[in-house]
Amino acid sequence: MRKLALSDEILMSVDKSARYIGHEVNAIWKDLDKIDIRFCMCFPDVYEVGMSHIGIQILYEMFNRREDTFCERVYSPWPDLDKLMREHNIPLFALESQQPIKDFDFLGITLQYEMCYTNVLQILELSQIPIFSKERTWEHPIVIGGGPCTYNPEPLADFFDIFYIGEGETVYDLLLDTYKEYRKNGRSRHDFLVAASQIEGLYIPELYDVEYNDDGTLKSFIPREGAPEKIKRQVVADMSDTVYPEKPVVPYIRAVQDRVALEIQRGCIRGCRFCQAGMIYRPLRERSLEFLKKYALAMINSTGYEEITLCSLSSSDYTKLAELMDFLINEMGKRRINISLPSLRIDAFSLDVMSRVQDVRKSSITFAPEAGTQRMRDIINKGLDEETILNGASEAFKAGWDKVKLYFMLGQPFELDSDVEGIPHLADKIAMAFYDTVPKSERRGKVQVTISTSYFVPKPFTPFQWAAQITPEEYLRRKTLLMDTLKQEHNYKSIKYNWHDSNTSILEGLLARGDRRVGKVIYEAYKGGCLFDAWTDYFDMKKWEQAIERAGIDMDFYTTRERSTDELLPWDFIDTGMTKAFMKREYEKARKGQTTKNCREGCGGCGCNSWTTGVCIEA
Amino acid sequence: MIFRIRFAKYGVVKFIGHLDVMRYFQKAVRRSGLPIKYSQGFNPHQLMVFAQPLGVGVTSDGEYMDIETEDTDFEGNALSAEKVREILGGALTEGFEIVSIRQIPWQEGTKHPENAMSLVAGADYIMSLKDGYTLHAKKDSDLITSVEELQKKLQVFLERDSIVVSKKSKSGERDMDIKPYIYEASVTDNDKIPEFMCEDTVSASCSCLGIVHADIYTPGVRFFFRLAAGSAVNIKPELVLEAFLEFCGIEYEELAFQIHRANMYSDVALRKGL
Numbered sequence: 043m044r045k046l047a048l049s050d051e052i053l054m055s056v057d058k059s060a061r062y063i064g065h066e067v068n069a070i071w072k073d074l075d076k077i078d079i080r081f082c083m084c085f086p087d088v089y090e091v092g093m094s095h096i097g098i099q100i101l102y103e104m105f106n107r108r109e110d111t112f113c114e115r116v117y118s119p120w121p122d123l124d125k126l127m128r129e130h131n132i133p134l135f136a137l138e139s140q141q142p143i144k145d146f147d148f149l150g151i152t153l154q155y156e157m158c159y160t161n162v163l164q165i166l167e168l169s170q171i172p173i174f175s176k177e178r179t180w181e182h183p184i185v186i187g188g189g190p191c192t193y194n195p196e197p198l199a200d201f202f203d204i205f206y207i208g209e210g211e212t213v214y215d216l217l218l219d220t221y222k223e224y225r226k227n228g229r230s231r232h233d234f235l236v237a238a239s240q241i242e243g244l245y246i247p248e249l250y251d252v253e254y255n256d257d258g259t260l261k262s263f264i265p266r267e268g269a270p271e272k273i274k275r276q277v278v279a280d281m282s283d284t285v286y287p288e289k290p291v292v293p294y295i296r297a298v299q300d301r302v303a304l305e306i307q308r309g310c311i312r313g314c315r316f317c318q319a320g321m322i323y324r325p326l327r328e329r330s331l332e333f334l335k336k337y338a339l340a341m342i343n344s345t346g347y348e349e350i351t352l353c354s355l356s357s358s359d360y361t362k363l364a365e366l367m368d369f370l371i372n373e374m375g376k377r378r379i380n381i382s383l384p385s386l387r388i389d390a391f392s393l394d395v396m397s398r399v400q401d402v403r404k405s406s407i408t409f410a411p412e413a414g415t416q417r418m419r420d421i422i423n424k425g426l427d428e429e430t431i432l433n434g435a436s437e438a439f440k441a442g443w444d445k446v447k448l449y450f451m452l453g454q455p456f457e458l459d460s461d462v463e464g465i466p467h468l469a470d471k472i473a474m475a476f477y478d479t480v481p482k483s484e485r486r487g488k489v490q491v492t493i494s495t496s497y498f499v500p501k502p503f504t505p506f507q508w509a510a511q512i513t514p515e516e517y518l519r520r521k522t523l524l525m526d527t528l529k530q531e532h533n534y535k536s537i538k539y540n541w542h543d544s545n546t547s548i549l550e551g552l553l554a555r556g557d558r559r560v561g562k563v564i565y566e567a568y569k570g571g572c573l574f575d576a577w578t579d580y581f582d583m584k585k586w587e588q589a590i591e592r593a594g595i596d597m598d599f600y601t602t603r604e605r606s607t608d609e610l611l612p613w614d615f616i617d618t619g620m621t622k623a624f625m626k627r628e629y630e631k632a633r634k635g636q637t638t639k640n641c642r643e644g645c646g647g648c649g650c651n652s653w654t655t656g657v658c659i660e661a
Numbered sequence: 662m663i664f665r666i667r668f669a670k671y672g673v674v675k676f677i678g679h680l681d682v683m684r685y686f687q688k689a690v691r692r693s694g695l696p697i698k699y700s701q702g703f704n705p706h707q708l709m710v711f712a713q714p715l716g717v718g719v720t721s722d723g724e725y726m727d728i729e730t731e732d733t734d735f736e737g738n739a740l741s742a743e744k745v746r747e748i749l750g751g752a753l754t755e756g757f758e759i760v761s762i763r764q765i766p767w768q769e770g771t772k773h774p775e776n777a778m779s780l781v782a783g784a785d786y787i788m789s790l791k792d793g794y795t796l797h798a799k800k801d802s803d804l805i806t807s808v809e810e811l812q813k814k815l816q817v818f819l820e821r822d823s824i825v826v827s828k829k830s831k832s833g834e835r836d837m838d839i840k841p842y843i844y845e846a847s848v849t850d851n852d853k854i855p856e857f858m859c860e861d862t863v864s865a866s867c868s869c870l871g872i873v874h875a876d877i878y879t880p881g882v883r884f885f886f887r888l889a890a891g892s893a894v895n896i897k898p899e900l901v902l903e904a905f906l907e908f909c910g911i912e913y914e915e916l917a918f919q920i921h922r923a924n925m926y927s928d929v930a931l932r933k934g935l
């Protein structure tokens with residue numbers, strides 16, 4: 043047993059000290075004398091959140107398969123420990139060895155959502171690693187960022203040495219080999235970064251010069267020292283011949299996802315125009331049934347979890363879902379393992395499956411129409427019509443469900459008041475369907491329909507990347523309009539309305555489409571005390587407003603301004619495989635209310651077939 | 662079949678709370694493939710009962726849990742205490758260790774024997790002064806320096822008519838006379854274990870099961886207590902030590918002592934383990 047980095051006194055005085063002790067079931071340990079590369083993988087949020095992320099577990103497995111590399115983990119210390127570490131000058135440490143991260147070769151930080159950016163700076167500062175990349179030397183680890191937020195890494199450009207664009211399973215080996223060689227030969231850190239820039243998928247921000255026009259837009263983005271003009275996103279070609287953990291690390295304390303996660307496929311065929319995930323993970327690639335069966339059993343046996351969940355963007359599109367479910371229901375039933383299902387498209391098949399694995403009386407069914415009218419659903423290319431929703435709901439009511447959750451977004455491009463009013467109308471029709479299908483004698487009370495709205499944030503690499511985000515005032519107005527309309531619905535007593543906070547969404551808008559200058563806001567916000575911004579209890583809009591002012595940033599320029607489709611965008615240097623022409627075409631079609639077929643009905647010509655894999659080459 | 666498992670918890674896992682320890686064992690049982698029985702109902706749970714929660718930060722050589730299993734393993738071989746030890750022991754990670762297992766005699770269909778939780782009546786504790794701490798006098802008190810003196814004081818303390826402390830509970834604080842619930846107490850500054858804690862016969866170089874995972878600290882001062890435990894009356898050792906040090910005019914610091922639970926008893930007078 044290793045000595046802990048924190049004293050008993052500290053561990054006894056912080057909340058949930060088990061977050062910091064490592065030694066979990068399946069955690070890996072290696073002889074430090076026998077390895078060349080020490081890699082620390084970081085999820086910049088609290089342990090329970092970070093431990094729930096399957097991506098980290100995949101990379102942990104992948105790195106540790108290398109004999110010369112020891113990959114460890116670190117998560118954000120909660121504010122109580124943060125304070126003590128600063129007071130006692132304790133450097134942030136990795137969970138496995140409990141040793142300071144500043145002595146590692148690499149610190150890899152996964153960037154899953156914008157509101158964790160201040161936590162990134164906390165990780166660096168507590169590790170006693172200079173916050174700014176340009177101040178680092180060979181004395182410090184190479185700080186590398188990955189994950190969905192790297193599709194516009196620019197706001198974080200000053201803080202990272204390297205960004206890995208795309209799926210982690212592909213070129214890390216090459217990077218580590220290059221690193222070893224450059225260290226062995228005594229080459230400089232800069233030389234190493236230049237060499238790394240030659241590896242496909244790696245973006246080294248310091249090798250690019252950025253200039254701006256007088257109106258604040260980007261003028262040029264020019265590589266130096268042979269760095270490529272375009273960074274090609276990395277894609278796993280064969281999802282059934284790639285690394286996946288057989289023995290995921292099992293936390294002692296309850297994680298947000300306290301279960302085995304089985305990623306059945308990556309990507310999505312649907313092409314909803316607002317959806318970044320649906321665009322950046324193209325093309326849809328399924329894992330084979332054999333692969334999934336093998337890993338499902340291996341992970342259940344090695345972890346002892348009592349639940350397994352399927353994960354993917356749109357599980358109903360997995361072609362062998364019926365067979366997979368039969369297998370799981372049978373095998374997991376024997377072992378008394380619960381199966382939790384991600385949101386499935388509601389139809390006869392999914393209702394049957396759901397009723398076999400969960401308690402109908404307790405669970406709810408979920409629809410994500412994202413918009414209240416057919417006009418608006420056509421604009422966003424959400425291939426879900428009212429009839430399908432109402433039929434699905436009626437079927438579910440017949441089968442015993444009486445709770446329905448509905449997810450919508452307010453503020454998508456071209457939205458009219460009538461579209462907002464369509465949301466409660468739709469909810470009302472669903473409630474009506476309940477009272478029409480379920481006779482009074484069989485009801486357990488009122489139907490519960492819950493509407494949730496979020497505030498739309500335009501994201502890079504979507505057809506809406508040029509669109510204006512609505513102002514917080516406008517969001518609140520539409521929210522009120524929705525609420526007022528709701529009160530007049532016939533069944534309004536059966537309908538509940540939750541809405542998402544407007545402050546975090548407008549900031550998310552700033553960070554999602556910001557350029558390098560926005561890094562200053564993140565720095566100022568962090569220095570001003572912002573941390574754990576994804577946590578309502580810690581989020582402080584005042585501090586962010588002050589930071590924006592200190593940084594001299596015009597919020598509207600980044601959020602509510604509609605960009606011309608000719609504008610050079612900060613993330614244009616990334617080649618995701620999807621063409622700009624496709625995105626422009628989709629934006630135009632949205633304006634006209636025209637839909638595009640999903641990948642299985644007919645290729646929309648997005649450009650991702652250049653990867654020659656997945657749905658693009660399905661027979 | 663019912664098995665009563667005595668286990669140790671030590672090292673870094675002392676920071677894992679009781680609910681998480683329960684979840685840990687549930688997972689360990691599933692990993693091990695032990696044919697545990699499940700309750701009926703929509704959400705069946707494993708038939709597993711823990712004797713008594715252990716506080717966060719406390720180590721132990723004397724934790725108990727009962728598990729109810731099928732009569733045979735998945736290959737049809739009859740289960741035995743040894744077999745359970747082998748199966749489950751293999752699934753435990755560092756810091757959790759099976760000390761002993763015994764089968765509780767029970768004929769299925771007859772009345773269920775009392776479980777470990779309802780049997781607990783007393784427990785032994787060691788409280789060791791940790792590195793970097795000393796016993797120091799409160800203002801206006803003389804410092805007691807030698808352990809002999811402390812031991813004498815302890816006798817006086819225990820012989821008082823009553824030992825009233827304020828005990829925190831869910832419904833607030835209340836005064837309570839804990840004297841009847843302190844069965845034994847002793848202090849040493851060498852590696853000797855007091856007689857009452859020896860599991861077999863008294864010997865100077867005792868290697869009792871109860872102290873195997875009790876960490877040793879440089880100051881050497883260790884207090885030993887046997888106290889009432891269980892659902893009726895449960896006396897925490899820190900409560901007793903605080904009262905005693907208060908009585909001696911010595912400052913009580915919560916973090917100065919490592920608490921270790923050595924064992925638990927169903928009958929304290931008879932020194933009957935669970």
Ligand code: SF4
Nearest residue numbers: 310312314317320355
């Ligand atoms: S169905 Fe639409 S919203 Fe869902 S992941 Fe696919 S593209 Fe995105």
Ligand code: SF4
Nearest residue numbers: 641645646648651658
């Ligand atoms: S190329 Fe066609 S099939 Fe492939 S992801 Fe793009 S739209 Fe879908």
